[in-house]
Amino acid sequence: MDYELAIENAPDTIPGGTGILLIHPSTGETDRIDTDFLKTDTDRLLVISTRTTAREVQQKLEYYGVDEERADILDTLSVERGYSRRSSEHVHYVSSPDDLAGVIDITRQFLTENEGKRRISLDSVTEMAYYADEERALEAVEELLELLEEHDAVGLFHLSEEVHSEADVAAFKELFDGIVSLDEDGTVEADF
Template sequence: MEYALAIDGAPETIPGGTGILLLHPSIGETDRIDTDFLKVDTDAFLVVSTRTTAREVEQKLDYYDVDESKATILDTLSVERGYSRRSAENVHYVAAPEDLDGVVERVERFLADTEGKRRVSVDSLTEMAYYADEDETYEAAAAMVDLLADHDAVGVFHLSKEVHDEATIDRFRGLFGGVVDLGEDGSVSVDF
């Protein structure tokens, strides 16, 4: 299955099973790329949020005019921080951001329970590594990329260039079929 990709300089389409690494300097600039990725050519998408709550993800989707009826959100923060949790059919929780097994299991369940063109956004690997550690995060990312291939889905995985050294970035880069590198000035370079 081919998926349309609305990112300047990237191929017009990518095959199912492709994971994309989104390298970024600061968090603010990622929303535009992330929501453009989720908006097009998709039947269902999952946002794995280790950085913001489900409510904040919903606000972002609404602000960027993304069809929320296609969204499932995995909130990894609210339980640990003691925030109130809104139970909804499309919002799920894991106990803590470092519960990477729980995150991978939820990604697998989403892909198994949905059909058609599916996209996954993981925001962010950097936060996962902060709460767990880099090796565990790498293993979880590898598992999720494998799940994308198994289910003919595509995904984008956020990683901050400000936090990780070149060796770590290169290690993660090796997992993905494409890299979108967001510059400080908002410029985008891509490597597929």
């Protein structure tokens, strides 16, 4: 199954099972790329957020016109920070951003229970590595990519380049079929 891709300078379509690494500066404005990815040619979507709360994700989706009826959100921050949580069948929580087993379990459940074209956004791998560590984050990303392949889904994984060593960035890049780079000035380059 092919998925349309609304990312400038990238292919028009990508096959199911494709993982894309979005490399950006820490100040980079990734919301537009992320939401264009999520709202194009999609039946169900899962936003895994290690950087913002479910409420903030909902506001972002609404602002950029992503159909919230199709969205599941996995909030990894609210429990640890003691924020109030409104559970619903489409908002999920794990105890903290380093609960990688929980993240993988909920992603597996989402992919298993939903039919059709499914997209996942992980914002961000950098925060995941900050809370867990580079090696555990790398292993978790590998597992998530295997799930995408197994379920014919696609995913976009955010990585803030300057926070990681060159070796770590290279290790993450090796896992992905596509690399999208966002520069400070908003220029987008893609390598598939």
